[in-house]
Amino acid sequence: MTAKPAHVTFDITGMTCASCSARIEKVLSRQPGVSDARVNLALERADIDGDSLDPATLADAIARAGFGAVLRRDDFAAHREADEAQAASRRAEERQTLVRLVISAALTLPIVIGMLPMMTGLGEAWISPLWQAVLATGVMAVSGSRFWREATGALRGGSANMAVLVSLGTGVAYLWSMWVMLSGWADPHAGHGSDMASHLHFEAAAVVLTLIMLGKYLETRAKSGAAGALRALGRLQPDTAEQKTADGAVRTIPVEQLVAGDTILIRPGARVAADGVILTGQSSLDEAMVTGESMLVARGPGDLVITGTTNTDGVLEVEVRAVGADTRLARMTRLVEEAQSGHAPVQKLVDRISAVFVPVILVIALATLAGWMLAGSDFETAMVASVAVLVIACPCALGLATPTALVAGTGAAAKAGILIRDIETLERATDIRAIAFDKTGTLTMGAPEVSWLYPVGGVSDTDLLRLAAALETASEHPLGRAIVSRAQADGVRVLPATAIRAIPGRGLEGMHEGATLRVGSERFLIEAGIDTSRAGAVTAPEGSGTLAWVAADDRLLGVIGLADQIRPHASQALADLSARGLATIMLTGDNEAAARTIAREANVSDVRAGLLPGEKLDAIRELAKSTGGHVAFVGDGLNDAPALAAANLGIAMAGGADAAREAAAITLMRPDLRLVAAALDVAAKTRRTIRQNLGWAFVYNLIGIPLAAFGILPPVFAGAAMAFSSVSVVTNSALMARWKPNFPKD
Structure with a gap:
């Protein structure tokens, strides 16, 4: 089943x-x-x-x-x-709308020109009632039929929408005019008699439909542009890949047939077909559409490549690690889709209003009709005012205000390398008062190197390095990889330890050569009952940073110093955040001296060092209380996941652990800390655009409907205002799609 x-x-x-x-x-x-x-x-x-x-x-x-x-x-x-099919459908709809618009405009223009003298009070109409009827009937058939079809479908489904209002408004104006002409109110063959012309509203029906069709066409184009980022992501995945078989032959296959472990060739100018690791070859890759990095990135053996990026020069041989829905491009696309499908908290109010909007407008239109007639006006005057109410009331602007801004904002952020999980993230990101940072891999490059060795008790440098590497062969931590790399570079023969287990926030322990080995912080060794005073007052050379303490059973073997470089632009990024009035804090499990050295270089205002993962989590909770629930945390490691989840806004570096990315609300697709401020900027701008759109839509209806009801706004101008309302909202959102990070020059 x-x-x-x-x-x-x-x-x-x-x-x-x-x-x-x-x-x-x-x-x-x-x-x-x-x-x-x-x-x-x-x-x-x-x-x-x-x-x-x-x-x-x-x-x-x-x-x-x-x-x-x-x-x-x-x-x-x-x-x-599905995206391609939907895009094709939208293009077809856009073309069809344009054809309807052009034909309607061509039929409407003679009516407007012919009625211009009478509308301006300069003379009688130049066009006969019969020709007005013929031309208006053409407009009703070409453009009106679309709204009748949509209105019929809505009513059949038990609801009323914008098409119902348009159909009622223009239909009443058209049928009234047709009745006047056919009933012989005045002689229909009198040609240009002003008596009949003054009672005909063919031009209102034709002009309103043409203007609304113009609004629909502009709205369709603007919506298409706002959603462009998501479609662009979908197009990055190649359709085929060049697979290298076991016998060395190369064949072209659909990307859907690739599996992890396959070897593929990426030729110059081709897009990478799957996430993988370069086996052979050197090249520069264009990763702009995936990570937002505008500069070409050099890649060689051992480096990761991302689906959808473009190889610019050399031929690369790549081992496939992830395909289809498991690639970074697919995960990125899913995140953008999920963010764009969400509802802002303010949208709940809009949804409640939209659910009753059309019925309320119908009641207002009937009340307008009755009010004018009770006030002593004739049916025609009352009808024109009620038609204007039906035409100007546009729920489109309300419905488009939030989703178009959200689609444009999250799409623009994705282009810049910022993935926003959902609409709630945008809300939270605009109220941040403090930002905490992890150190290793976040503020620093996360690629430390062994800078010095300090053996004690007659232990040699080689033995200190060999025993430490024996444990670290099982570690994915940057510090562990640095120790193993140094041992390999020095030609030290390393036999992996057994029964290795990680102690979160402290280090590793395992069995080797009959002894219990431990590598980690000084606190880790002290808790195990090991006397670290034998090392004396360890003075780390300038820039050595982190200290890894090594012990066998209860005997201290020595200390290894590791240096890590601060990330480019980190100092600039944190200075920018501080200039915005945000407190910056470093939370790290590293020793105090190393933490303060990095903090000075990075312009961090507060340092909390020597923290275990649980203590880092407690620090985030404490900061959340002190800031009223407005703290963000930026991290990349597995041990950062609890803090990322607990923070009001978790921001993860894409190159870090999967658990960190899953726990975070925002993912930075490249390790540029300037994107932290950019993420706050795009969130604020998107929320501002949503509120501008909703403000315009509400104010427009609050002002326009009373003006129409009191007869101040005739149907023709009401139709123009209706079209302008939707177009202005969508255009304002489309401008959001042009957003780019505003990085100061280096």
Whole structure:
């Protein structure tokens, strides 16, 4: 029996405004097993979470609501195909909208020109009522039919959307004018009689539809641009790869057939087909689209390569480590998708308003009609005012305000090498008051080297290095790798220890040559009952940094000094954060002297050294209390995962441990600490754009609807205002897509 999924994604067709997305969310939330349903109007996508979901049942529910639903499969290749299909569909819709717009404009222009003298009070209309009717009928058939179809689908599904308002408004104006002409209010063959012309509103119906179609076309183009970053990521994955077989032959296969352990060739100009490690060859890679790094990066044997990056010169032979959905590109794409499908806290208010918006507008339009007639006006005057109310009320702007800004902001961040997990992360990132940093691998390069050896008790340098390396062969920690590398470079023969176990935050211990070996901090050895005073007052040479203490059973063997370089731009990055009024703190398990040396170089204002992982976690909780819950933590290692998860905002370096990236809310795709401030900037700008959009949408309706109801705003201007509202919101969001980190010059 096939297991039912706990998460389902559909591409949705037929949505036109916030009322549509709110309707689908409401329908989905009522389905069995659904715990959460999020519908993104800008991405035209529904994400559903729950227990044992049935995609067929969910698709049927969406169809009954009047919309189309296409299930997205889980694998990366299928996602890419779905994105391409959706992009093709949007291009087709854009072309169709443009054709409708051009034809409608061509039919509307003669009506406007012909009615211009009468509208400006300079004379009678130049166009006969019959020609107005013919041309307006053409506009209704070309553009009006689209809104009638959408309105019918919505009403059949039990909801009302923007298309209902447009169809009602323009339909009433058109049918009234047609009735006036055909009823013989005035002689329809009188040609240019001002009596009839003054009672016809063909131009209102035609102009409103044309302007709204213009708004739809501009909106479609702007939405397409805002979502460009996600589509660009999908296009980075090559379709084929050159696989090197066991007999040395090279064959071209689909990337879906690659498995971990395969060997592939990456020729100059080709994109890397899978994550892997270079076996042979030297080259420079363009990693801009994946990590945001604008400069070419030199890569050689032993270096990692990332799917989607471009090889610029040499031929590389690469051993595949991850393919398909397991690649960094796929994980990055998933993170961006998840962030873009979220709802901002303020969106909950918008959703509640959108759910009742169209019914409320219909009531206001009827009240306007009744109010004018009770005030003694004729039906025509009352009708024109109510039509204006129907036309100007646009829930599109409300529905597009949040998702378009979110899509553009997270997309721009991804281009710069900043992956934002969800909308809540954007909210939290704008209120940070203090940022704590791990040291090794975060503030420093994470590639230390042995700088000096200090054996005691007659132990030789070689034996000190050999015994320490015997334990560290099992370690993935940068300090352990440095000790092993030094032993290999010195030609020291190392036999791995046995029964090795890691003591978090302290070091390693294991059995070797009949003795219990320990390598770690001085605190680790003291807790094991080892006298470290035999080393005397160890004075580390300048820049040696971290000290690794080595012991066998209860006897101290010596101390190894390791040096690590501070990351480029670290000092500049932290100075920038301090200039913004943010407190900067270093939390490290390293010794006090090494920590303070790095802190001085990096411009860190506060240092807390010698911390175990649990103590680092306690420090984050303490900082959260002192800042009112506004602390961020930047780390990269496995032991940083608890602190990253506990911080109000966890920021992980992409080159670090998987556990760190999973625990973090933001991942920096390249080890440039200036991206920390950039992440805060893009979060603030995205939230600001969302609020600007929502402010404009609310103010527009609060001002426009009363003006229309009181007859101050005629239907033609109401239609123009409606189109302008949606376009302005989407354009404001599209500007967000141009955001780039503002790094000061070195």
